[in-house]
Amino acid sequence: MACTRYLNSIQEAVDGTIGSIRRAELELHVDTCDDCRGLLEDLQRIRDASAALPVLDAPDGAWLQIAGRLRQEGRVAPAPAVVTGRRSYGTWLAAAAAVILMVASAWFVLPRFASAPAPQTASAPAPGNAADTRTVESVQNDVAVAQQQFEKAIAELEKVAKSNQQALDPETSATIDKNLGIIDQAIADNRVAVAQEPSSVAARETLFQALRSKVTLLQNTIALINEMRKGNNAAAAQLVNKSS
């Protein structure tokens, strides 16, 4: 840049901290200096675009995991005994948190697929589909372990959700059942794909993504039941939107 004399003034102008005298000087300068005018306008556009970046929503399950860990570490008081039918809010939260820990351990198995050493080569990779390079047998064993963890988690969540689903209105309940059906079909299809191509990393990831979706939907269902029991309609409405 040929003209560097006004770099500091440009910085202050973009920050909004420039004084009136320096601002007047800069205004005179940029009227005659294309480089500085271009730089000032570009930096103002970058500042404005950055300020307009949206706030992202924290993931649905993050709070449950935090609450679960706080309880596990004994750092919070027991949940208030809001008895709602056969299970209390605290019981549901504890069940959900325990399930999350099981799921977390299932996910923990997964990274090993990509980084494990390759003593023997598995079957040839399908075109366009990354392949695991370990033995088919060892891959299948790890997949089976991870699936078991997911299934155990899902079974626990289903038990809690099903036994309390009467708290939901029929329409919401039907929407959740419909979405569970879609996810179940995806899980079944992906299981077939993994069985046919046990060395395909992509097939496994898709299967585990489907399993994870089911866990998330069930967690949201339980959270929804909790909110409806507490009469928190606004929070319940938010969860319905996420689950439908």
Next chain:
Amino acid sequence: MPVTGQRGASMATSKLTGQGSVPGETRAAELRLVERCRNGELGAFEELYRQHSGRLFSLAVRMLGNQADAEDQLQEIFLSAHRKLESFRGEAALGTWLYRLAMNQLLDYVRSRAARTGQLTDGLDDATVLADASGHRLADRAIERIDLERALTELPDGCRAAFLLHDVEGLEHKEVSDVLGIAEGTSKSQVHKARLRLRGLLRR
């Protein structure tokens, strides 16, 4: 050409720290909430989480460049916050205190990740800064969010941290300096360098 001397209205008030929104009442409400958290009330901590998780998650995503790492670190930030609430005295706004804690956590994570992968990010040298300040302008079309988010991931860590806090989160330079433990002048310099680098990256 008229030079704007004021930042946009959305930037006039720190988005998270609530400066300017009846600080006394806000501070008193924060202290009451913190006291309930200290007493082990999970509902109070959930309230604190709901108030601040979106901004801290956004910060984590933009600092770390991916949602999975950000989600893990968000949990660590709030667990750490719960442990350290005893030390919160209300001298700074709760939001500023959380930003400081979050940034320490995120920068530690970034450094350990970089050490593991051998991808340490350098600061910006003067030649790069001058090159970004010169040359042709950005295209006339609006800056796309996706391009901006991608360019952010290419900034050196220190610049990115200061830029995110100042230009994205809307903290003042004084607050940025408090959060990052740097001089106010360093915050100004880092943010300016980051804007220039973004200009260079967005011109590609």
